[in-house]
Amino acid sequence: MSAALGAERPQVVSHVQQALSYTVFDCKWVPRSARLLCLGSAARGTGVLQLYELSGARLRLLREIEKPKPIKCGTFGATSLQQRYLATGDFDGNLNIWNLEAPEIPVYSVKGHKEIINSIDGVGGLGIGEGAPEIVTGSRDGTVKVWDPRQNEIPVANMESVQGESKRDCWTVAFGNAYNLEERVVCAGYDNGDIKLFDLKTMSLRWETNIKNGVCSVEFDRKDINMNKLVATSLEGKFHVFDMRTQHPTKGFAYVSEKAQKSTIWQVRHLPQNRDIFMTSGGSGSLHLWKYEYPAQRSKKDSEGCEMGVAGSLSLLQNVTLSTQPISSLDWSPDKTGLCVCGAYDQTVRVLIVTKLNKI
Amino acid sequence: MPVWLREHSWRQTPTAVYLSLPLRGARATPANIFCSERYLKVSIPPFLFEAVLYAPIDDTNSTAKIGNGNIFFTLYKKEPALWDSLTLASADKEQLQYLRENAVLKAQEKAKEETEAKKITKQEHKKYALEATMKLEEAERKRIEALKEKERQKVAKELELWKNQQKDGDKYKSIQKKEELHQEIEPLKERKNEKMNKTRIPNEGSSKTRLKSTRGHGSCSIFSQKLKEEQLPAPRAPATIKVNFTPRVFPTALRESRVAEEEEWLHKQAEARRIINSDLAELEDLKEEEKNPDWLKDKGNKMFAMGDYLGAVNAYNLAVRLNNKLPLLYLNRAACHLKLRNLHKAIEDSSKALELLTPPVPDNENARLKAHVRRGTAFCQLELYTEGLQDYEAALKIDPRNKILEKDAEKIRHLIQGTMQSS
Numbered sequence: 001m002s003a004a005l006g007a008e009r010p011q012v013v014s015h016v017q018q019a020l021s022y023t024v025f026d027c028k029w030v031p032r033s034a035r036l037l038c039l040g041s042a043a044r045g046t047g048v049l050q051l052y053e054l055s056g057a058r059l060r061l062l063r064e065i066e067k068p069k070p071i072k073c074g075t076f077g078a079t080s081l082q083q084r085y086l087a088t089g090d091f092d093g094n095l096n097i098w099n100l101e102a103p104e105i106p107v108y109s110v111k112g113h114k115e116i117i118n119s120i121d122g123v124g125g126l127g128i129g130e131g132a133p134e135i136v137t138g139s140r141d142g143t144v145k146v147w148d149p150r151q152n153e154i155p156v157a158n159m160e161s162v163q164g165e166s167k168r169d170c171w172t173v174a175f176g177n178a179y180n181l182e183e184r185v186v187c188a189g190y191d192n193g194d195i196k197l198f199d200l201k202t203m204s205l206r207w208e209t210n211i212k213n214g215v216c217s218v219e220f221d222r223k224d225i226n227m228n229k230l231v232a233t234s235l236e237g238k239f240h241v242f243d244m245r246t247q248h249p250t251k252g253f254a255y256v257s258e259k260a261q262k263s264t265i266w267q268v269r270h271l272p273q274n275r276d277i278f279m280t281s282g283g284s285g286s287l288h289l290w291k292y293e294y295p296a297q298r299s300k301k302d303s304e305g306c307e308m309g310v311a312g313s314l315s316l317l318q319n320v321t322l323s324t325q326p327i328s329s330l331d332w333s334p335d336k337t338g339l340c341v342c343g344a345y346d347q348t349v350r351v352l353i354v355t356k357l358n359k360i
Numbered sequence: 361m362p363v364w365l366r367e368h369s370w371r372q373t374p375t376a377v378y379l380s381l382p383l384r385g386a387r388a389t390p391a392n393i394f395c396s397e398r399y400l401k402v403s404i405p406p407f408l409f410e411a412v413l414y415a416p417i418d419d420t421n422s423t424a425k426i427g428n429g430n431i432f433f434t435l436y437k438k439e440p441a442l443w444d445s446l447t448l449a450s451a452d453k454e455q456l457q458y459l460r461e462n463a464v465l466k467a468q469e470k471a472k473e474e475t476e477a478k479k480i481t482k483q484e485h486k487k488y489a490l491e492a493t494m495k496l497e498e499a500e501r502k503r504i505e506a507l508k509e510k511e512r513q514k515v516a517k518e519l520e521l522w523k524n525q526q527k528d529g530d531k532y533k534s535i536q537k538k539e540e541l542h543q544e545i546e547p548l549k550e551r552k553n554e555k556m557n558k559t560r561i562p563n564e565g566s567s568k569t570r571l572k573s574t575r576g577h578g579s580c581s582i583f584s585q586k587l588k589e590e591q592l593p594a595p596r597a598p599a600t601i602k603v604n605f606t607p608r609v610f611p612t613a614l615r616e617s618r619v620a621e622e623e624e625w626l627h628k629q630a631e632a633r634r635i636i637n638s639d640l641a642e643l644e645d646l647k648e649e650e651k652n653p654d655w656l657k658d659k660g661n662k663m664f665a666m667g668d669y670l671g672a673v674n675a676y677n678l679a680v681r682l683n684n685k686l687p688l689l690y691l692n693r694a695a696c697h698l699k700l701r702n703l704h705k706a707i708e709d710s711s712k713a714l715e716l717l718t719p720p721v722p723d724n725e726n727a728r729l730k731a732h733v734r735r736g737t738a739f740c741q742l743e744l745y746t747e748g749l750q751d752y753e754a755a756l757k758i759d760p761r762n763k764i765l766e767k768d769a770e771k772i773r774h775l776i777q778g779t780m781q782s783s
Contacts (some may be wrong), residue, residue, distance in 0.1 A: 013512045015519070033525045038528045054523065057516060115522035132592050142605075156596040159603055169613070181593050190612035194606050203599040210606045235615050298677030336522050353515045 015350030041070030077122025089117025113139035129224030142167025177218030189215025246309035254309035361406035399463035
């Protein structure tokens, strides 16, 4: 635990800790409520979905749902606020959308990939942004597929390797740049350090780079605005923050990188209420809270007169060690500033409150 | 023989004895004075003073003052009594000896006890210090914990408040929506009734369906939902984007810290492949085992033993081409060359063998010895006796007990001296 208690620094307070009897891979807040969802894999190889409610100083289990295959990831990003359907990806490559009130039969189901779906993201739902709701899944079979819940079986976009070439596992996907009906961008991170940015409007590769370490997690600071910042975390304790407003034809996007700790950085999540604050979770069970500061000028001209971006700087607001095992999933509550849930591989899910965020 | 100091003077009180000892010019330090309960000795070589005391004294409290060429003893008696004399006059040699030894032993014991007592006190002090620091740290920690606890409680209360607000907010919203819905449905119903009387208008149909849909689902939001759906764009046309990945040989994820190791591994693999493939044309007609450097080495050894030196050299040559990092190959080839009187080649090969046999460790002693001997022999046969001697000496350094080596080294030395003399 961090010993420094500067009067104005945000504090990470552990509110509730819940021991689980299964490995939790993902935890998500149910939007517009004080309920949270834990997804994981039970010891007997089946998938588990648990719905908890935050009541007082404990988590009350509301529902437990068991599925035949372990579930790796889930998102509420592509549903409306009234329906609140959960989209999940499981170990078998199936994408399912569930109505949690009637979870026996999925609302939408497709065997999208040949191998485990490592990461899932949704856009267009929850009253955020415009455009059709879409779900993107990234899988170990090296492909990234975008699905529309209104269209069965066939993905709307498929990013796969050229025929005959080797493939790399896709570890993470994220939507961004969804500021009007047509624009959408998908960012995918792979295990060989590649980050690729696909533009769905033009159906082409917009940018790619390699950050020399497998990419564990990518996230745009906001999905529904003109792309502003992208954080990509990787193995070996490094993460990069790219300034996405200015793309140079050869140099790509400007970035600042930070080496936070010796272990892998598993997740990055931006605070829904302030897009310059984000939290990274590490393999040593620690959480770091960062703030990005913009430079005086976000772009400058290089020697040939092309615009290139200028990266800002990062400052560490707080760090705390909660567990001895990696914290693999992290989610901020969109409704209450500073409330977040994290799930770690020591089979516990923790609800944390980060204080004083409105003073930053 | 020590010089006895006998000119001492003393006086006594019932509790103490005062002894004054002139030192005749010698310098005294506390180390020269030895005192126990019944025995007092001052030894400043070559001077010596000893006294077996009449009665026991308290030697811890007694003092000795050194100064002015004099030692002044203040001895406190154990039992207050007046002594007849300072020393026990009737003591004979044996008793004296016994008393002396006893005294020494006692002094040693005392010293031991003192050190132990000191140790114990030291430990206790340490413990105390440790406990004190621990208490301080504990207090600090408690203070921090208390602060955190306060913070936590504050935050928990806020959370509860927010949750309750949420619940109330939700209820309020749902009530509001129901009201709105009723309000909207009412005029529609009225209109419907009106229009029923008139001719059918398409609006009716749509209003009917609208009503139906709300009744069917019972949820208030489908209204807005439907409207929104009509505004959503159609699903995209399916398309595929082809990607190329940064090439990576290994199936594992890329880690910066492992890159160096991976490069090394790949390099070694490439080396091995190159060697195997380089002479592919010539090696095609050889059997599988004939491509194994070890097998070739054995073959070479056998041929050497049988006297077929040229054959052995050939075998070793092929083996070296396949794997040029085995020192034994060069070593054995050097022996062959010696027999064949290819002295320069012998020297080359033994040198190469020695190079490969770094670092010099006991394990490759044998091999290095042989290498030196062979090179030495070659040098001598070329009449480069000094170099030969150097090698022989190196060999002797490795194995100093080898008689043959010594004899040969001697011979060479004689030869050198002989040539020097003659020239």
